[in-house]
Amino acid sequence: MFLNIFFFEFKNWLKKPILYFYGITFFSIAFIAFVGSAGLFDEPIKNGGLHKLVNSPLEVNKTIHYFNKLLMFLLPAIIGASINNDFKNNTHSILYSYPLKKWQYILAKFFSSLTITILIASTIYIAFVIGEHIPGLQKERLADFRWLPYLKAFFLFTLPNLLFYGVIVFCITLLSRNIYAGFITVILLFLGQSITENVFDGNGILIGLFDPFGENTVNFISRFWTIQEQNHSSIPVFGLIAYNRLFWFFVATITFYFTVKKFMLSQYSSLNSFLPRIKPNSSIAHKSIHNNKSALIQVSYNFNLTSQLKKSWALSIADLLLIAKSWIFYCILLLGLLVLVFIVGRVTNAQEIAILPVTGVVITLPAFFYTTIVMLLTFIYSGMLINRGKVSGMNQLIDATPSKNWVFVFSKLLAIMKMQIILLFIMMVAGILIQLYNGFCDFQIGIYLFHLFVVQFSALLIWALISLFVHTVIGNLFLGIFLLILVWLGVSGIQQLGVTERLLLFNFSEPIAYSDISGYQNTLKAYFLQKCYWLFFGLALMVPTYLFWQRGWYDSFLSRFTKKKFFGRGAKIALVCCLTCLFLFGLRIKNEEWKSQSVSTSEQNESFEKFKNNFNQFKSIFIQPQITKVDLQVAIYPKNGALQIEGKFLLVNNSEQFIDTLLIKNGFNETTTFDINTPFNIIKKDDYVKFYALKLKQPMLPKDSLFFTFSLKGVNRTTFNNKSRVEQNGTFFKNDILPRFGYFLNDDSASPSDSISLSTSYYTQGADMVSFNALISTSEGQIAIAPGNLVKDWVFEKRHYFQYKSDQKIRNSYSFSSGDYELKTDKNLNTFYHKTHHYNIDNMIEGVKASIEFNSKNFGDYGFKETNIVEFPMHMGSYATAFSNCIPTSEMRFIGNSKNSAIDLAFYTLAHEMTHYWWGNQLSPANAKGAVMLSESITEYLTLNIFRKSFGHEKALRFLKKQRERYLYGRTSTTIKESPLTHVQSTQQYLSYGKGAIAFNALSHHIGKQKTHLTLKEFFDEFKNKNAPYPTSLQLVERFKKVTPDSLQYIIEDLFETVTFNNLSIVHAEKNEEKQVLVQFEMSKYRGQNSQKEHSLCDFIEIGFYDANEKLILLEKVLITSKKNELVFKLEKECSKIILDPNILTIDKNIKNNIFEF
């Protein structure tokens, strides 16, 4: 019986054209995606090197996961529909009375439709396999064809996913008897993936374990894979993947078991069975009409335009009620909000940089996610509203009423729009609640309203229009939703294939973000241009929607389109108007694009490759004259984004040799012209890369100098691909757009023992310490800030001029800011901030003050009259940096949340940056590995001391614990091999900051602070404000070695010169009545990144004893020479806790077993 029904159903499916439509669609997408990524449409790769192979097991897996997700939408369309058709046609009541077991019938239906889905899924694999064998692909991107990766992907993911979620969709449809339930289930699965990603943030194993699709599972397993491994390693079946699959298998089985059990009880809808059913009430039914009521009371009927509009409005409310009544709607909404809270919470409670939930953050962070949910709901509910009459069977009654088609179209559109607005409103309320929960009350309602109801809503409205069109024309709910999802995914899909034509990318726009300072950074014009274009496209679609509105009876699908339509004058005018506007906006976009003239990244890379080959000869030219004097006139025009810089550099030959070749690199996007006050020839140039090689007619002799003058014109502000450095408010740019000297593509990874590295500064190649003078002008209402002291400022012809001059020589790095700032002045300390961002200023000022006080005492006076902290917009980064006395600090730090952070970030950030005035600005390390040890590590160590002085030992210890975590976490998520601290590279911040702070602190703890600071001061004095040769990390370590007793030399070796870990643990402890405590503990040391070999010991370790109030009773330093140790201590007070190495002087991966509690 089972097989009979199975084959009957199966054959039935095979007769349906839609099945072939799905199959062909999946095949085509998969085929195009595969041959596209295998380079069929690209130019051949020229140079060799390592490429990601598109058919490597990992890559096959990744692509398949994308398709697996798309396949999910087939489950409700095929499995759900198969179950639902029975209910719709009422066949179930007949079939259930046949002599067949219900479960047989149900299972047969399920498995036949599941088989169909699997057949469709297999077209993807067929497409891949065929794709591998077609000619014209790039060999560099393909490995030899193998079956195994495909088979694995199919049997590990595609098949199980279809089975698990097919079962769940099947169960939900069976229980709810609701066609939409299946779709919603799929959306819930997607939400589930988001939730696991957010809830288990930072814990890759759990994310991998619970990911419904197994996508993150593979990502987790392969997270440390190098390109080599990515190309050749196969996906391990056992382990996490197996557990993930088992988990979801278990979930599906449980769901299935309970559904079948419940289903067997009744043929009535289980979810509806508790709803009251009325029985015909005989007492009412027997009444007859006695008096003559046949004359109907008179009411008025209106068919004019206003009443039709009113009718649309009222109908839309009735439709909206339908949405609002469905429990599924609330399920999605609830989960959507949950994810929203997680997304925002991740930022407001982040351990690293917790930030305040300012409105700009609360709306922009989760906006993409949330509007995607609203969009998917739009797809589903617009289909539901359009097919509502047909599904319920009420369409015949409705269609015979005197209502024009446009009234229906308009009412459905209104209903969807209202749904969207309500959902956006809920997001706004949720945002405000999140803010309230965080005790943050500066709600910017205006931003909420604008961002949600203008910016986001315009995109959603376009989706609503196309949804109405697709569902009306298609008339099949499942196919309609499927097509809409294809459109949505297709937009990003065709972009990957290289289609960048904005007029073809439906409803696409570049991501936009909001910052309080710089607003939308001039992206709104582009955004709304594109939205207007697509809005008119959508409105134009409303004409065919109106014409093909399904009303009454049609013989067949096609007859709806061939029948004579009432293509009236109104419809024609509307269509012409929409198309005209569409055309005009398209024209405008093209025009703006033409003005923007963007260059694709591939073109850019190609140009640089070409440059590298052509200019190889200059690579070995290291000796160049150094900039020693900088004179600038900077004109910033915030309104139109223009920038004009006139500059003059004094170049001096500081070397012992003569120089006849000058290498100049100008700003990439800017237009720069230059001149030198001595005759020269340009011997080679690349106008694209803006690189010029000059031959001086008279070579520069040692100590010779020349003037280099230039005139720089910034890029114009453009609608698309805006590269202008000037914002309407909050302009911030650095001197990297100005001309530089020397070959600029050299690697920075010279060894510190290499003497050639000593000649250039790590921070400023081609420049020594310079004297700095800048005249900046900006619009009248703005303040401009640069390093140096403000000499004077004045207003002339509606321009505000600022003259900055540095009394002393500074490092050749500087920034320019301009904005409508509030100013807070505390003695000589100015903070320029956006008017609402006052939250952290006091802590910042404290940080700067504490740093100046501490460092000037240890390393010499602070040389500037004043210090300027300047806020810059967060889209330029979340960092802070120090340019002499000017400390540009990201908006992110200004809206930081000190309460939720482990340490006071505002204080820390500014104390750290201010310390750079000494270590980094005055002392500039050589351009070699280990450079950042001299700047960042020392600064971080000094900041720790400032922290200790201001907040006490406890807080400082917490700071150190953070550094320890930073180091240990950081080293697990990097691809570059971990080096010793002395050879740290600039990208290895976990080393320079994290390990650096621990290393210097441990050394200082053991040899004494005084000795440490004295050594640092001597080193500082020798190199501060000096030109080449610049200092290296090895030189400093050498000095420390000299002042460190032999017994402690191991610390330098362990923490600075090697990668060493200690393993400490308390095995046992006892105490007697005489307050004597016996401690048994173990210690071992491993040297090398993953070494298992124990290193010999002769180390000092601290043991701390604490009372019940966690107060320190005794801190004892002991010398350890063997692994196992047993010591007895005499205490003065009752001890309740022992901690091994409480001050974090060693690096121990597990510190939990260093604590013993009685």
Add this chain to the structure above:
Amino acid sequence: MLEIQNLSKTYKNGTCALNNVNINIGKGMFGLLGPNGAGKSTLMRIMATLQMPDSGFLNFEGISVLNTPIELQKILGYLPQSFGVYPKISAEKLLDYFGLLKGISSKGERQKIVQHVLELTNLFEVRKKSVSGYSGGMKQRFGIAQLLLNNPKLIIVDEPTAGLDPGERNRFLNVLREVGSENTVIFSTHIVDDVSELCNDMAIINKGEILKHNTPKQLIKKITNKVWTKNIATDAIERYQENYHLLSSGFNADNSMNIRIYANNEPEDGFVHATANLEDVYFLSLNPNKKQ
């Protein structure tokens, strides 16, 4: 007056649902009688603007139905053969919804007329219950309630009594009779009694063609004294079928058979005159050519 001229409709699969139908229907109750598949519903749907014919012309009191459907819809009340309703919505709310669709823009007036039609169809006390839970008869009365909302001049009801128990059927016909006296009510059915009880004008349709169009009385009058009846043994039925114009047959309680035969004279011994009824007319129309 509804005028139908040369109306034809053939479906894609070749079924000719209407074949050059010409008929004029005046005020009062009009019954459209025909077997299943005769083309009744197609005709009703075309009259109700829900379907387009291949050719032909429809005119109701000066309104061209095919060209300006919306004008007809304003004065049309239509109850299809089977219909569903939005689930979990009360009768009151659904009627309000239909009131809106039918152009009653004032909320107060809508409430008034909704209450009125609810009383008229005896649904007032169950107005808060959802219509999807109604019994068959209640649902049909709801159908009448909704069609009354726009005070229709042309009422089209397609097989409304199918599946109703006798009590409900009577109540339904009573309601229909009361609302139909002043307007044109077109009422299709395959149950002869519906027509004889209700209609002052009728037509018999089969295979897309109008076979008869007259008042029920006139039609019966034409065959008065031509219907004969006799009780026979069950196994003799074939003989009568072959030799006479058999209209209908039925079993008696004693398992003998009662047959009705159309003939000008007494067919054979034992036949007596039967009172001619509309059912006889109906069967005669469907099989007019059976010769004696």
